[in-house]
Amino acid sequence: MDSLIPQLGLALAIGLLVGLERGWRERDTPDGGRTAGIRTFGISGLLGGVAAALSLSLNTPAVLIATFLAFTAVFAWYQARESMHDESFSVTGVIAALGVFALGALAVTGDQRVAAAGGAALAAVLASRDLLHGLLRRISWIELRSALVLAVMTAIVLPLLPARTIDPWGGFNPRQVWLFTVLTAAISYLGYIAVRALGTARGVLVGGLAGAIVSSTAVTVALARTAAAGGSPWPLAGAAALAAGVSVLRVAGIVTIVAPSLLGVSGTAMLAAIVGFGASGALFLSRGRVDGDGTEPPRNPFELGPLLAFAVLFGVVSTISAVLSIGSSRGMIATSAISGLFDVDVAVLSALRLLGQSASPEAVGHAVLLALASNAVGRISVAIATGPVRFWLPYIGATIVAAALGYAAFVTLPHFEWAGLLGTPNP
Known part of the structure; x- marks a missing residue:
């Protein structure tokens, strides 16, 4: 009994949270003019919890099933009457109510943390209607198709790829190469979607920072062309510096996801470089006003052609790094420096793959920082x-x-390894 009270309280809270969003959206509707508001959704969650508690007490799942079916029928009937009156075809209210009932039951019969997270996620999705609809209006069919095709290829092809190296030097692991390729494209896609959602018409600063998640080099070229066409050079240089800082931050994010143990070696240097780019960019921006676009729309990072080209390049560089790093890590560092001139992601991921195999954390950390320096050149x-x-x-x-601050942090601050995190990135 003592544990049942907080469980039912959570079921009620989930309903009230979702009902708050539903009630606010229809707050101008007169009383009795809508099927459900904050009170009805709160009671729906509590009803799901009570039905689940009765099922457990009587050891009869049929009680929960029958209550759920009856609740669905009653709620759907009232929602259908409201929809005919308003000439609406939206079924969101019914699905939300069913979700509240199910989460209320889960709060009693299952993991309360999962139920609470599900309630928060349900309310957030309902509250994001305008944002999601606006995003759909901005995304073209080609972009959506590319993402869907990649999702299918990842879910179907990735498990079929060999999860072991197939070359004698231990450098080419097909599943790992494809997984890192998808990871890089997904991070780039976040920046791409940001540009599409915000629009480059909002200015150089927003477009440059978002575009840098896709390609800081492309942003630098676009800003340089704008300056050559007569744009104010100082603030444009400031926007380019901030974009470079975002690029370093992006690499830090990849390192955090793939091999967080390396943050003890290269994390402070990357943080110092980000501070250097940020401070310089802010100073340059204060010297003038940025007008115009200044950035070209970034290429969709989920296009299959460039994505496959990235995977091939990544596989080749990984194999070369493995060959050159046999007996010494100098070959891996040299490969990172050369490949970083063209693509910092390939250079960084190729070095991260060798962590725990033929390279130490210190050597891989050096390779990551050298790839960043090479990319800056x-x-x-x-x-x-x-x-x-x-x-x-x-x-x-x-x-x-930025380079001076990063170097100073690297040589003066202690390096360390995070216990329990060191190891080869899992494929």
């Missing part, structure tokens, strides 16, 4: 090639500041 090169001196000179200054 690549961005400077394209900035010089496409932008005026007044753009790339302050951008080089920001890069030097």
Whole structure:
């Protein structure tokens, strides 16, 4: 009995939380003009908890099943009358009520944490209607199809790929290569969706920061071209510096997901570099106003052609790194420096794969930082090639500041390994 009271309280709270969102959305409807509001949804959750408690007490699941079917029939009937009156075809209210009832029952019969999380997620999804509908209006069919095709390929093809290295040097693991390729594309897709949702018309700063999650080099080229066309060079250089900081942050996120133990080696240096880029970018932005777009719409990172090309390049670089790292980690570090000029993700992931196999955490941390430094050199090169001196000179200054802070943090702060996290990334 003592445990049943908080369980029923959670069932009631789940209903009240969802009912709060439903009631607020229909707050202008007069009393008696809607099927369910905050009180009805709260009682629905409590009803699910009571039905579940009776089923457990009587050891008869039929009680819960019968109550659920009766609740569904009554609620759906009233919702149908309201829909005919309002000439609406939305079934969201019925599905939400069924979800509240089921979560209320789960709060009594199952894991209360799962029930609470499910109630919060249900309320959040209901409250995100305008955001989700707006997002659907902005996404084209080609983008949606690419994401769906990739999801199918991941769910079907990934389990079929060999989960072991198939080359004599232990560098090419098909499942691991594909998994990291999907991971990188998914992170890039977040930035791509941000640009699509916000729109590049909101300015250089928003578009540049979001676009940097996809490709900081592409953002740098776009900003340099804008400066060459007559845009204010200082704030454009500031936006490029902030985009570079986002790129470092993106790599830090990949390291955190794939091999968090490396944060004890390279995390402080990456954090210091992010601070350097951020401070320099803020300083440059204060010297003028950014007008116009300044960024080109980023390419969809879920396009199958570039995605497969990335996987092939990743596999080749991983194999070369494995070959060169036999007996020494210098080959892996050299490979990271060279490949980082073209694609920092390939360089970083290729080094992370060797953690716990043929490379130590310290060596892999060095390779990650060197790949970032090499990629920064690549961005400077394209900035010089496409932008005026007044753009790339302050951008080089920001890069030097970030590199100096990162190096200082790397050589002065202690390195450490996180117990229990060290090991080879799981395929």
